[in-house]
Amino acid sequence: MATRKLTRSEQLQQTILYPVDWLEERSGLVGGIKYFLFRKVPGDINWFQTLGSATLTAFLVQALTGAILAMYYKPDPQNAYSSIQHITNDIFAGWLVRGMHRWGASVFIILMFLHMGRVFLFGAYKYPRELNWIIGVLLLVMGLGEGFTGYLLPWDQTSYWATVVGININGTAPFLGPFIAQFLQGGTYINPDTLSRFYAIHMLMIPGAIFALIGLHLYLVVRLGVTSPPWSKEAAGTGPLKQPSANGDRSGLMRFAPRRGRS
Amino acid sequence: MPSDRVVERRRVFKQYKEDVKERGKPFFPYAMFHDTVMSFVVVLVIIGLAVIWKYTTPGDHQTTQAGWLGKLLDAPADPGTINFVPRPDWYFYFLFYLLRIFKWPETVILGTIGIPTICLVLLLAMPFIDVRGERRLSRRPVAIVAAVLVIASMGILTYKGATAKEALGTELLADVPHWAVSEHFQNNPEALAGARLFAVAGCLNCHTYNGVGGGFAGAPDLTAEGAKNKGLAFQISHLTCPSCVNPGSPMPSFAGLGPARLRTLAAFLEASRGGK
Numbered sequence: 001m002a003t004r005k006l007t008r009s010e011q012l013q014q015t016i017l018y019p020v021d022w023l024e025e026r027s028g029l030v031g032g033i034k035y036f037l038f039r040k041v042p043g044d045i046n047w048f049q050t051l052g053s054a055t056l057t058a059f060l061v062q063a064l065t066g067a068i069l070a071m072y073y074k075p076d077p078q079n080a081y082s083s084i085q086h087i088t089n090d091i092f093a094g095w096l097v098r099g100m101h102r103w104g105a106s107v108f109i110i111l112m113f114l115h116m117g118r119v120f121l122f123g124a125y126k127y128p129r130e131l132n133w134i135i136g137v138l139l140l141v142m143g144l145g146e147g148f149t150g151y152l153l154p155w156d157q158t159s160y161w162a163t164v165v166g167i168n169i170n171g172t173a174p175f176l177g178p179f180i181a182q183f184l185q186g187g188t189y190i191n192p193d194t195l196s197r198f199y200a201i202h203m204l205m206i207p208g209a210i211f212a213l214i215g216l217h218l219y220l221v222v223r224l225g226v227t228s229p230p231w232s233k234e235a236a237g238t239g240p241l242k243q244p245s246a247n248g249d250r251s252g253l254m255r256f257a258p259r260r261g262r263s
Numbered sequence: 264m265p266s267d268r269v270v271e272r273r274r275v276f277k278q279y280k281e282d283v284k285e286r287g288k289p290f291f292p293y294a295m296f297h298d299t300v301m302s303f304v305v306v307l308v309i310i311g312l313a314v315i316w317k318y319t320t321p322g323d324h325q326t327t328q329a330g331w332l333g334k335l336l337d338a339p340a341d342p343g344t345i346n347f348v349p350r351p352d353w354y355f356y357f358l359f360y361l362l363r364i365f366k367w368p369e370t371v372i373l374g375t376i377g378i379p380t381i382c383l384v385l386l387l388a389m390p391f392i393d394v395r396g397e398r399r400l401s402r403r404p405v406a407i408v409a410a411v412l413v414i415a416s417m418g419i420l421t422y423k424g425a426t427a428k429e430a431l432g433t434e435l436l437a438d439v440p441h442w443a444v445s446e447h448f449q450n451n452p453e454a455l456a457g458a459r460l461f462a463v464a465g466c467l468n469c470h471t472y473n474g475v476g477g478g479f480a481g482a483p484d485l486t487a488e489g490a491k492n493k494g495l496a497f498q499i500s501h502l503t504c505p506s507c508v509n510p511g512s513p514m515p516s517f518a519g520l521g522p523a524r525l526r527t528l529a530a531f532l533e534a535s536r537g538g539k
């Protein structure tokens with residue numbers, strides 16, 4: 001089309017944008033990110049609505065510090081305790097990484113509860129966001145499961161006996177209880193395999209599920225939008241109704257589609 | 264034909280989408296700025312806690328003594344231990360304390376499984392229980408009362424769990440001579456040895472005996488255990504594997520104590536006849 005010679009700055013711009021265009025043409029990711037960043041949110045959202053992303057940050061801290069700890073931790077009863085000592089006392093900044101993981105867990109759990117409290121008080125679990133509330137509750141359960149399985153890993157007296165009693169209490173549940181206890185222990189009693197089993201659950205199974213659920217959680221947040229604080233004078237959803245559109249009620253829900261940024 | 268409620272909530276959501284499109288602001292940079300600030304605060308708090316944990320630990324910050332935030336590491340796990348205090352992480356204290364409230368064997372299932380399961384089901388079902396579109400707190404009195412009750416009860420349970428007194432072996436050891444007198448086993452050396460082991464082996468974290476002990480997870484009072492005449496062999500096999508003898512028992516195995524010590528413990532239990 002354009003046959004005129006490009007100026008130098010236009011040439012430079014094209015060179016820089018080439019990889020972006022290349023990626024967009026083949027994946028649509030650039031448009032997706034643009035949609036995510038420049039989607040509209042209600043003008044009256046406030047600081048309480050940062051608790052969700054704060055929780056995500058705490059989880060990412062756990063994932064990162066956990067991956068580093070996994071490089072040095074040895075999940076068998078002979079070496080677990082000494083590997084934790086080694087991490088805490090010998091490895092450069094090991095105490096910091098372990099301390100961040102230990103206390104990040106508490107922060108993560110506190111933030112999950114605060115975030116849930118915010119959603120409850122804002123009535124943000126109501127239509128059409130019911131499903132996202134359920135995903136959130138599942139994430140809370142998974143988070144507590146991480147707390148339970150991670151507690152055993154240092155293999156010290158407190159963690160060992162708390163876990164023994166914890167598993168036994170699980171085992172008292174009707175019907176499923178004994179199976180859950182057996183699954184957690186890898187046998188009828190707590191035994192050397194129990195530690196590696198807890199480790200696998202703690203760093204593979206549950207985190208995998210948490211990542212997937214967070215993905216769904218965020219997808220629904222972006223799709224359905226963020227609620228205005230209910231007390232806001234200009235809360236979105238309270239404005240005077242304009243002319244109803246021709247195709248009725250479904251349009252509000254069906255309008256979502258990532259707009260291609262450059263096409 | 265959708266009901267009025269369904270039509271109304273669809274209308275409100277459609278209005279919401281239109282309002283946001285018209286009057287909203289883009290996520291970047293406005294909302295994202297707040298999120299970023301908050302995320303920095305979160306990371307700084309986590310780093311701060313890690314630093315406090317290490318640098319308030321007495322000595323060279325490497326010992327197993329407790330600093331402000333507790334021990335860096337307890338003694339290594341020992342399945343054959345004779346003294347342990349089962350304590351979960353603080354965010355499980357509310358569940359932990361629930362087990363002290365429901366301490367009678369017939370109700371303990373309520374504390375372990377019943378109430379937590381009911382709460383979880385209620386939590387999951389909440390959007391389907393509260394189906395009104397109303398979001399303003401002033402018009403949701405039931406929701407406010409429920410929230411206050413949940414926060415208060417979880418707060419109280421966590422506090423009680425955090426301040427629950429543990430039965431310390433060294434203090435309980437001083438009670439052994441009194442037990443021997445009131446239970447008439449002062450001339451039975453095996454029972455006396457068993458009593459001393461009983462005092463330090465953590466049994467009283469859950470069981471009660473002569474008015475002391477935890478009353479946790481439905482563990483029965485053992486003051487008159489011997490009066491049930493179950494016999495030494497039963498006691499030993501029960502201590503070795505509680506749930507084999509008594510299906511569903513949450514009591515851990517004490518096989519790690521070894522046969523000789525288990526025998527003294529059994530002798531002590533059989534000698535405890537409630538003072539008769």
